[in-house]
Amino acid sequence: MAHHSPNATNLFSFPNTDELVDSLAFFIAKAQKESIDKKGRFTVALSGGSLPKMLRGLIGNPSIKWDKWQVYYADERVVPLDDADSNHLSCTNNLFSKVPIPTENIHVLDVSLLDDLEELSDAYEKELIKEFAQKDAARFPVFDLILLGMGPDGHTASLFPGHELLAEEDRWIAYLDDSPKPPLKRITFTYPVINHAARVVFVAAGKEKVEILSQVLDTPEAGLPASRVKPVFPGQLYWFVDDAASVGVQFPRSAFKP
């Protein structure tokens, strides 16, 4: 978006959830159009938590070309796809069951590998390699859009405070079996993948996020997981929050200009 400065963090704060949801949908539609115009496809990664229901502005939205979307999960709980803990189930219930996206465009865990975290994460990495070409040549995939949430401890995707995975520089997909937030077993995008995206968007709403949002934005040097999301040029970082969450934040807000 032309009015955004290169490599800056754009903080958009909205008076209520509905305005956040509508603006986010508008933003995604625009990112989608730019990506499809350039390459004929739109590569997106989604998270779990409260994020899937914040995407409701995409439902019934005529500008969305669902057959051009290739969807991955920025993190996923290692459970069957119909388990209540599955991020895919949450995204399906909140979004995919309500829009005409081809099933094969949604890249889920290989559930035959749920008992072997190493194999499971390698298989998911291979899914990404298929989409983004050879791992060695590309080095890291460049997603058009990665959508993230932020937990009350400052975690994002399944990158938790103090965890050794914060230092992962090589793998695209990593796994953990000691998640502080249940369930224990998860796979997650690593920072190199997140930080090579063209656009990374955090969505955080509600007064429960007040403290942590100000820590993440105002004290990035503390190194909380969400603060470590810093897309490399020309990638851009956007925060879509509501005023309830941003009331304690010093970081300057940007005007959202559709």
Ligand SMILES: O=C(O)[C@H](O)[C@@H](O)[C@H](O)[C@H](O)COP(=O)(O)O
């Ligand atoms: O699998 C997960 O747990 C999510 O992907 C996780 O990273 C989530 O986005 C945050 O925990 C924020 O969750 P809320 O949006 O529910 O606060």
